[in-house]
Amino acid sequence: MSLENDPDGWFDRDVDWEKLKAILVFMVPGLTLFAIFSVYPMVYSVGGSFWVWDAFDPMHFVGLDIWVETFQDEAVINWDNIKELEYPMGALPQNLIWMVIHVPLSTFLGLGLALLFSDLRGRRILRSMVFLAFTTPTVVIGLVLLFVYDPQAGIFNELLRTIGLEGQVRNWLQEPQLSMYALILGGVWVQTGFSMLLYSSALAGIDPSLLESARVDGASRYRRFRDIIWPLVKPVTAVVVIMGMIWVLRIFAIVYAAGGPSGGPNGVYSVLGLEVYQSAFSHPIEYGRAMVVALVELFIALPMAYYIARMD
Amino acid sequence: MTDTPHTDGAAESETGSSRTDGGTRVRYDVPDTAPTDDRDLSTRLVDSLPSAPRAARYAIAIGIALLWLVPLIGLFMASVRPLSEIIQGWWTFENLTITFENYEQAWNYESGPMRQALVNTAIVTIPAVLAVTLLGTMIAYPFARFDFPLKTFLFFLLIIVMAAPPELVAMGNYNTLQDTGLFDTYMGLILVHIGWGMGWVVMFLRNYLLGLPKELEEAARVDGASRYQIFKSIVLPYSAPALVSVAVIQFTWVWNSFFFPLVFMRSQENKLAPQVLPLMKGRLQIDWGLVAAGSVLTMIVPVLLFIVLQRYYKKGMVAAVAD
Amino acid sequence: MRSVSKYFDGGETVANYKLDLEVEDGEFLVFLGPSGCGKTTALRMIAGLETPSEGEIYFDDDRVDGLAPADRNVAMVFQNYALYPHMNVRENIEYPLKVRGVPPEERDERVAETAELLHIEDQLGSDPAEISGGQRQRTSLARAIVREPSVFLLDEPLSNLDAKLRLEMRSELKRLQNELDITTVYVTHNQEEAMSMGDRIAVMNEGTIRQVAEPQELYKRPQTTWIANFIGSPPMNLFEGTQQNGTLDLREDNTLPMKGETASESVSLGVRPEDLTVSPDAPDSDWTIQGTVETVEPLGEYVLVNVDVAGSLVSVKVPTTDVRPGQHVHLLFEPEDAYLYDGDGMLVA
Structure with a gap:
């Protein structure tokens, strides 16, 4: 991204004052809203995370106390269960596990489908079919997953019955040790369409004569895949991975719809977003804690955003 | 794939391409005739079908794309059937009842x-x-x-x-x-x-x-x-x-x-x-x-x-x- | 590989071929034709990138048309060079060897040799994006040569270069081909390239080969009016007329003596611009045609006179002339320089 002057200075020749005024007129309305509803609340959260809150009002400055408390909170990080590798492990580790499983799966599936569809007739329709889930509201996705995994009416269990695994039939979203993975599968189902779309356009940009050569x-x-295609789509892979991570980090509605505001029984598939919502908007209201958790999300996302910004 | 022999088209375009920057503009027919299609329709049809591995790819691709739609299809099916049938599985089609009652209910929820x-x-x-x-x-x-x-x-x-x-x-x-x-x-x-x-x-x-x-x-x-x-x-x-x-x-x-x-x-x-x-x-x-x-x-x-x-x-x- | 020959008898459904061709071992054969004539498709069939729907291709006595490109030991240079953008020049040249499992020491040696042969030793560490068009061209040639293929295929390799570089690369290519003695098939739409480089030229149009001949032969005896019209700059002049009773009637009172059958037949007579002379006076010869000068273009090396004969333009190339536009002139030629084509455009005499 270039931030430098317009090279010939054509617009700089007239006095800055007039130009600045014009720029301001253009930018002020949008930037005001941006400042009030995006920048200010972020700064508010950063500051507020060092205060004790009486419901929605800051009481007094406590430094890092709330940060420390939050990281000791079992709903955020449950150290005991992590050692046992048992759910619930807390929203933060669960969110990270989600990321670690979800991102590679959806990335490679997307690449695989993009390659599979790349030279087929009707590929646009095939791609749209796979992509459709990405355009539906995430709440609906969560409800659909609830439906798919239902022990009676769910097609997933029907599938198990058909292939002779009757013993495995269960409500997959009520199994503390498994439901997380069931949900992740659903997330992959949605996001594969997105990574496929990006890879498809990257593949279309590869000069066919390179592959012929x-x-x-x-x-x-x-070898053609390993030596030519993969290195050439690498930038897209970076984008797909980062967007996937950000998507997982922001997961909220799917989990909310599938498991309620607590994130499943005992919070076994709670994620950071849910934790923020619970702290801030359900009793007891812990504004400071909500801010800390939300900031943790931001810290995880920031390096990725920085990477993307540097890429241009 | 057209079935007409190529001769006619060739003759026309050849005449069109004869150059005007030298020589008399001559009208002539194709000298060595472009190959007519000596293959019958059935050979051509067979040839135009995708080869076996390609056909398999089509099958897999369509299968996967449909698989991706299954949950949404299920959602749609559930929306137009009564609860008693959904519990039996929306994929069963015996005594299929299409109803808009669900929509009515949702509309007035x-x-x-x-x-x-x-x-x-x-x-x-x-x-x-x-x-x-x-x-x-x-x-x-x-x-x-x-x-x-x-x-x-x-x-x-x-x-x-x-x-x-x-x-x-x-x-x-x-x-x-x-x-x-x-x-x-x-x-x-x-x-x-x-x-x-x-x-x-x-x-x-x-x-x-x-x-x-x-x-x-x-x-x-x-x-x-x-x-x-x-x-x-x-x-x-x-x-x-x-x-x-x-x-x-x-x-x-x-x-x-x-x-x-x-x-x-x-x-x-x-x-x-x-x-x-x-x-x-x-x-x-x-x-x-x-x-x-x-x-x-x-x-x-x-x-x-x-x-x-x-x-x-x-x-x-x-x-x-x-x- | 000795005595490479290939043979198709193809009727490619879309491009409509029926090609029949044998290429000698070590020969430099050029496919020449206007764009869209199917020459590239023919080349790609040799490479194995397209499958002929009919017919057979042989290298020596081995039938190859079912083989993948990798198993044919062909090398190809693409019009846009197709250099792998994420590899530097060395890695590009090395790639075919690497894929074939050549050990690293030998790879280094052969890359160095090839780079030297093509004068790109200094660019080995650069990325394709950093080097000039000519160097890219050389890199792509090097990549093709390095594994010593039995057939070397070039698809319009010079068309992306500027005029000066093109001349340079033309002689370079010819030199390489002579040195390496690899059977080469070269596709171009540029007749100068074809004439100057090819041992033989296969002229293609509308998906078929119209004539295969050595450059001089092609120039001297184009077998059809189409080729006559295609080869040469400006191309051969063609006069339309009817042949009957020992004379050839061209339009507007131009009659030439002509031996032959008595049957009346429509024919065309072709004469190269350089075989015509132009003169204001009626010369003492039967082999003249009359016309009016349209334009005179002094081009330095020669003068191009465009003469209006019966409503169509005839080009004449002469060393010097003093005719003026609008002047009535006689065009004179020797009977042995004229070619007679029948109504189907085939060479008769």
Whole structure:
């Protein structure tokens, strides 16, 4: 991204004052709203995380106390259960586990589907079919998952019955040790469409003669993928991975719809977003704690945003 | 694949291609006849079928695409069948009853009727999208073109907001809206959406406007157009495709958004459609038909929008993150 | 590989071929034709990037048309060079060897040799984006040569270069081909390139080969009016007429003595611009045609006179002339320089 002057200074020749006024007129309305409803509340949260709150009002400054408390809170990080590798482990580790499983799966599935569809007739329709879930409201996604995993009416269990695994039939979203993975699968279902879309456009941008040249050079299908396609779509992979991570970090509605505001029985698939919501908007109201958790989310996302910004 | 021998076409184009820069323009027939097709129709048909591995790829591709749709198909099926049949499995087709009762129920659902919720969603979404698109362009244009103090700072601010989770601004906005009396009003939610969407909209349009040829503006300046006229007559029309992309994507996001309405819309008559859906689950036995009908009603708008404008949607998606 | 020959008898459904061709071992064969004539498709079939729907291709006595490109030991240079953008010049050249499992020491040696042969030793560490068009061209040639293919395929390799570089690369390519003695098939739409480089030229149009001949032969005896019209700059002049009773009637009172059958037949007579002379006076010869000068273009090396004969333009290339536009002139030529084509455009005499 270039932030430098317009190179020939054509617009700089007239006095800055007039230009600045014009720029201001353009930018002020939007920036005001941006400042009031995005920047200010962020700063508010940063500051507020060092205060003790009486419901919605700051009481007095306590430094890092709330930060420390939050990290000792079992709903955020449950150290005992992490050692046992048992859910619930707390919203933060669960969110990270979600990320670690979800991102590679949706990325590779997306790449695989993009490759599979790339030269088929009707690929646009095929892609739209896969992408459709990404355009539906995430609440609906959560409810759909609830429906899919239902022990009676859910098609997932029906599938198990058909392939002779009757013993495995259960309500997958009520199984403390498994429901997290069931939900992650649903997330992958949604996000694969997105990564497929990005990869498709990246693949379409590869000069076909490069692949032909590699064929003539004697490269097998696998070598062509490894040596030509994969290095050339690498920038897109970075974007897909980062967008996937941010998407997982912001997951809220899916979990809320599937498991209520607590994030499943005992919070076994609670995520950071839910934790913020619970702290801030359900009794007892703990504004400071909500801010801390939300800031943790931001800290995880910031390096990624920085990476994306640097890429241009 | 045409079945006509190629001779005729060849003769015509050969005559057409005889050059006029020398020699008499001669009309002649094809000397060595282009090959006529000596293969019969059935050989050609067989040849035009995809080869076995390719056919397998088609089968797999179509299979996967359908698999991806199964949950949504299930949702749709559930929405048009009575609960007793859904419990048996929406995939069974014995004694299939199609009913619109679920829709009727959802439409009049007591703790948030869909007819009201959908209207509310539209009331919030449409102005929020239009405003953020226009205001975003107005910021993006100077951002892409001119230099001004604090530009880099603003740039990073936009990036941070793009990365931040919506929960981070919820607390501050909650208090702001409470203080200004905008809490639990359409206007309050609209303003939150505008402020929140500004980050990516500005970045997206800025990247697009970087490609605006400077000559266009300069020509207009030479013609005596003011900055505002340039914006109206050059910048806006030039960015029209990008604006459509932004509007479509922003529309689906705002329409689908769940967290902001959940926090800022409390009274029953102000609830938005996505907010109502989890309520429909009820306490004990989930009424799948009701939930499904409500879901279909809610998603129909963004899905139709996607299907109709998918060219812009996909292009925008790719550009928004790939730039 | 000895005595490479290939043979198709293809009727490619879309491009409509029926190609029949044998290429000698070590020969430089050029496919020449206007764009869209199918020459690139033919090349791609040899490479194995397209499958012929009919017919057979042989390298020596081995049938290859079912083989993947990797198993044919062909190398190809693409019009846009197709350099892998994420590899530097060395890695690009090395790639075919790497894929074939050549050990690293040998790879280094061969890359160095090839780079030297093409004078790109200094660019080995650069990325394709950093080097000039000519160097990219050389890199892509190097990548093709490095694994010593039995057939070397070039698809319009010079069309993206500027005029000066093109001349340079033309002789460079010819030199390489002579040195390496690799059977080469070269596709171009540029007849100068074809004439100057090819041992033989296969002229293609509408998906078929119209004539295969050595450059001189092609120039001297184009077998059809189409080729006559295609080869040469400006191309051969063609006069339309009817042949009957020992004379050839061209339009507007131009009659030439002509032996032959008595049957009346429509024919065309072709004469190269350089075989015509122009003179204001009626010369003492039967082999003249009359016309009016339209324009005179002095081009330095020669003067191009465009003469209007019966409503169509005839080009004449002469060393010098004093005719003026508007002047009535006689065009004179030797009967042995004229070619007679029958109504189907085939060469008769």
